[in-house]
Amino acid sequence: NKVKEAAGSGTGVLGDSKSLNTHFENNTYYLVDSTKQMDGRIYTLDNRNGGFNSLPGYDITDSDNRFTETSQRAAVDAHHYAGKVFDYYYNKFGRVSYDGNGSDIISTVHFDTNYNNAAWIGNQMIYGDGDGKVFAPLSGAIDIVAHELTHAVTDSSANLVYEFQPGALNESFSDVFGFFLDPNDWMIGEDVYTPGREGDALRSLSNPNLYDQPDHMNEYRTLPNTEEGDYGGVHINSGIPNKAAYYTINAIGRAKSEKIYYRALTIYLTPNSDFASARQALIQSATDLYGSTEANAISSAWSNVGVN
Ligand SMILES: Cc1cc(C(=O)NCC(F)(F)F)no1
Ligand SMILES: [Ca+2]
Ligand SMILES: [Zn+2]
Numbered sequence: 478n479k480v481k482e483a484a485g486s487g488t489g490v491l492g493d494s495k496s497l498n499t500h501f502e503n504n505t506y507y508l509v510d511s512t513k514q515m516d517g518r519i520y521t522l523d524n525r526n527g528g529f530n531s532l533p534g535y536d537i538t539d540s541d542n543r544f545t546e547t548s549q550r551a552a553v554d555a556h557h558y559a560g561k562v563f564d565y566y567y568n569k570f571g572r573v574s575y576d577g578n579g580s581d582i583i584s585t586v587h588f589d590t591n592y593n594n595a596a597w598i599g600n601q602m603i604y605g606d607g608d609g610k611v612f613a614p615l616s617g618a619i620d621i622v623a624h625e626l627t628h629a630v631t632d633s634s635a636n637l638v639y640e641f642q643p644g645a646l647n648e649s650f651s652d653v654f655g656f657f658l659d660p661n662d663w664m665i666g667e668d669v670y671t672p673g674r675e676g677d678a679l680r681s682l683s684n685p686n687l688y689d690q691p692d693h694m695n696e697y698r699t700l701p702n703t704e705e706g707d708y709g710g711v712h713i714n715s716g717i718p719n720k721a722a723y724y725t726i727n728a729i730g731r732a733k734s735e736k737i738y739y740r741a742l743t744i745y746l747t748p749n750s751d752f753a754s755a756r757q758a759l760i761q762s763a764t765d766l767y768g769s770t771e772a773n774a775i776s777s778a779w780s781n782v783g784v785n
Contacts, residue, residue, distance in 0.1 A: 690716025
């Protein structure tokens with residue numbers, strides 16, 4: 478049947494207006510985007526503050542295709558930014574959806590109550606509203622949306638185990654592609670982090686120490702593979718590969734770095750890759766795509782953080 482695509486608009490988390498690809502049916506507009514060159518669609522749904530057992534949540538509808546209700550703001554950004562991240566992976570690398578097979582991209586907002594987090598849970602994204610102190614609704618930051626959707630890309634490719642060094646690499650690749658989608662700063666999550674305070678962020682790639690992350694192997698945190706231990710410190714030790722990425726991008730530029738990081742993630746890295754393996758995968762990718770100048774810059778970047 479003819480798909481009824483509509484061009485809508487909405488108000489995002491920060492009160493800004495943005496375009497939306499919506500679906501029109503039975504005199505109602507839905508947050509469903511079927512404009513992408515793939516069989517799958519981008520769906521954004523509302524969990525109405527329910528938990529895991531009410532996922533994937535409920536359709537988000539509007540009568541006039543202007544999603545301007547306060548309650549719709551998180552969904553507006555989740556939907557708009559998911560489309561932007563789809564476009565990035567498609568236009569830059571020819572990747573059709575997170576798995577390369579055009580699978581549906583499902584995002585659910587208003588997950589739980591005062592939930593200060595967002596996640597890829599294996600088949601969809603979930604976004605908390607934050608508690609208004611630590612976080613505003615988390616879909617309001619494109620670097621966070623890209624971070625989460627990159628977990629889906631990673632799971633469909635390198636499938637890095639989410640613990641110890643492979644897990645820290647998993648986290649780092651999500652932060653690095655979060656930077657590539659939001660290259661105006663080296664911070665992650667700044668747009669929704671501590672709405673009452675200016676200038677801070679969840680993490681910094683240029684200075685991981687700012688947010689208690691190591692930026693060198695001599696500060697590597699040995700932690701237990703438990704929830705309490707952040708699964709061996711996956712969100713903590715990611716500061717080390719994040720700093721190496723910062724050095725790399727400054728040395729060879731963003732365009733080449735994007736291609737090198739994508740090639741390493743989708744061709745060379747494997748579930749148990751550690752930091753030394755990532756260094757080698759990135760060097761090999763740089764050699765494949767460019768040459769020794771770029772490869773040497775990567776070797777130096779990782780030496781600067783104590784990985785040789
Ligand atoms: C500690 C800790 C950090 C994170 C984290 O990065 N979550 C993803 C984000 F999108 F919410 F930021 N989760 O636990
Ligand atoms: Ca940012
Ligand atoms: Zn993550």
